[in-house]
Amino acid sequence: MIELTEKLQTYLRDRLGEPELIVSGLSRIPGGASRETYRFRAASGGRERGLILRRDPEASLIETERTTEYRAYEAFHALGLPVPAPVALELDPAPLERPFFIMEEIENCLAGSILSPDPYGAHREKIGREFFTVLGRIASVDPRDVGLSDLEGETDIHDVAMHEVARWEKVIDEDEREPQPIVRAALRWLKRHPPPPAQKIAVVHGDYRTGNFLFDEAGKIRAILDWEMTHLGDPLEDLGWAIDPLWSGGDPAHPGGMIARDEAIAVWEKASGLKAEPAALHWWEIFASVKGAAIWISAAREYAEGRNIDPINAFSGWFCLAFHNKVLADRLGEIA
């Protein structure tokens, strides 16, 4: 850790043109299976601030593009959404052995946990309304207006859904370690029952859920995090993911463990100016569970083959995959 501190300090002194800058208190934060995440203090010119270092791991839960994540932080921070201010992106592996970026630390906040039965306590409704409002605001943005129209993803409103299906089916094909009849059946169902064309092509956060945002003691959302799966797509993809039962803390009637489903959708519609047509949203909810299953299948493989032995990968391969298999079996069994 001392060596990393020294390298980080050397880098920041040069990058920010602050030769007296001192880095202290570097410590790794748990979670963030796709990036190594560290917090540290940076003092210079009588000013001290908390910063976050996000460094590429040697192996990742999902292959993600750090440049995309950084650009999303830049774009949505500039719009005034609760997103940490980006500080520096470095693609050259020389300074810290692997590419990384640095952003401001949002201090004195909490993140909810899917394992907590009531992660938001008395603030659950306030947080829920803001959570779905912010998601709606993201959906309302035209990618061209924020310089993100070149992100990965399909830009034809008729093809966007199948583009995402193909993307995650490829992950399953590559990483499946045992036959997955439920997930395979769900993939076939998604292909046989395509949703209506997207209302628009939007910036999709890709992992907008409980656990990926910070809130303060007053119940105010201060930071939307983990933009590493950001891409262009149908904004209903994010809504379907956000209301997936896995994030509900055991109460699927209250997505994210927050507000009632109908209210969540209404709040999102108002903020986005879009409609969450039930048949389309149903398709994206099935898709969300398939996408989740693909991520957990990948996690299990990374772990089992020793490339990333963070226990979150073992947990994902067991708990999360079994959960999504159950969700898919219940939903598809119902309509079979």
Next chain:
Amino acid sequence: MNPEVGTIIGLSVQKIASGVNEHGAAFAQGTIGLLGSVLTMAAKEYDRAADIRVAENADLRALFGTLAGVVRDEGLKAKLQAAAAARDDNLRISTLNENNYALRRLLTEAMVFVEVHGLRDAEKRIWAVLKAAAERRLVQLGP
């Protein structure tokens, strides 16, 4: 259940031995908490793994016996009949898994046939078995 219990225990020990504290107290605390959850799940899986697989394999074989009566493709019918008549030779997890994976591969083949040919009753029977299997494999957290 992937990764397997033996892999989980082995890599958890490796993680602990490599020193979860090397990155600071917060990271160590989070990692140890997760290791605890994962090892608790492994302990439960050790207890129930054979039971889950024996039950699922039996359900799938019974299902295949039924499907063999409605599938008109002779090749698939023969495979379903053979699978329905097979048994698990022993209760080792590796053996049960090997049999289970073969059964699940055949199930997908049968599902595709049933879907393509619009055999709605057969499809409902398959989903009933899959729902029961998914329920059985759910992981309960906590002690």
